[in-house]
Amino acid sequence: MDTRRNFLKLAGLGGITTIATFKGAQALASCDFRQTPIQPLGPFYPKAFPIDTDVDLTKLGNRSARAKGELVIVSGVVTDDFCRPIKGAIVEIWQACHTGRYNHPSDTSENPLDPDFQYYGTMRTNERGEYFFKTIKPGAYLASETWRRPPHIHYKVSLRGYQELVTQLYFAGDSLNHHDRILQELNSDDQNKVVVSFERDLIEGESVLKGIFDITLKKA
């Protein structure tokens, strides 16, 4: 994967790299030396990876069709526990499409798959520790008959020399957050670290939800 090319490609969508840099500076100022809370991997980490694993999950390869759903741009900085940016960290995300369906054999729900959604993306952080993805807001889905999981994005962040981090990002303001058994296992401080406030913005005339999710890794 050519990360640099992906950065440049998305940088054309309204100065996203500038935003990431600014927020990166904020992250360093507020870095509190505590690791990003761990959340379960869940059953839907890809068994088979798509051919296209770039940072734009809204399109597959060179196809013009775009995934359905609200556009989301999530970015952040990966730092060590001394608040130093980590270059080259592998950031992976995976999630459901807008209907709440994963592209995974273990997802037996009847929610339809979106044939235009990438479902998984990965990149390495740049020299400032930054990453970002363009995706869509995942749908909620039933984890059991009495438990509907709120929209969330799964993360795995790794680099040799650091403890691998597996977690989940949530969307602030979603009423399902208060009843989610996985999110509610965290204390309120830790919940605040994985519940992200997304702001609506217009990028090239399109409405986009933008959010910042910074991640701290511990040394191995």
Ligand SMILES: [Fe+2]
């Ligand atoms: Fe999930």
